Amino acid sequence: MRRRWKRILLVLVIGVLAAAAVPSVLPQKTQANDAGAKAIARTASTAAETIATNEGGSFASVTLASVVGEEPSLVACGSAPCLSAASGTRGSYTVTARSASGDTFTMAGDGTSIRRTCSGGGCRW
Numbered sequence: 001m002r003r004r005w006k007r008i009l010l011v012l013v014i015g016v017l018a019a020a021a022v023p024s025v026l027p028q029k030t031q032a033n034d035a036g037a038k039a040i041a042r043t044a045s046t047a048a049e050t051i052a053t054n055e056g057g058s059f060a061s062v063t064l065a066s067v068v069g070e071e072p073s074l075v076a077c078g079s080a081p082c083l084s085a086a087s088g089t090r091g092s093y094t095v096t097a098r099s100a101s102g103d104t105f106t107m108a109g110d111g112t113s114i115r116r117t118c119s120g121g122g123c124r125w
Helices: 002-054 064-070
Strands: 083-090 094-099 102-110 116-119
Touching: 002 064, 002 083, 002 094, 002 102, 064 083
Parallel strands: none
Antiparallel strands: 083 094, 094 102, 102 116
16 A cells, blocks of 8 residues: 555656646747747858859849858748748848748848847747
8 A cells, every 4th residue: 555655656746847847848949949040040141141242242132042042051931940031132131031930030231230130929039
């Protein structure tokens, strides 16, 4: 009888520990998903800067296709995380990446400075 109570107590302790651990692990997955999208946005930003360098300083030819062409490791959306948008004008560019959690991370630059923004549930750079 005593062994049975020890087993029940052991199961209860393990249950309480598991219940406490699960909520602390869930945010880690979202942060990992967001980290992948941030890396894609930074890589796309570098590709956009490279395109402008090759075009005499103009970002006008920055498109989703040209950024992916410049940096083949980038993947246009179809899976997440992915590069979801890229565009440019003569003086500036914008690239946006989407994470598996649905957050979006945008980098906009003009050749001298870069602005980072994000949107979604709990995103932050």
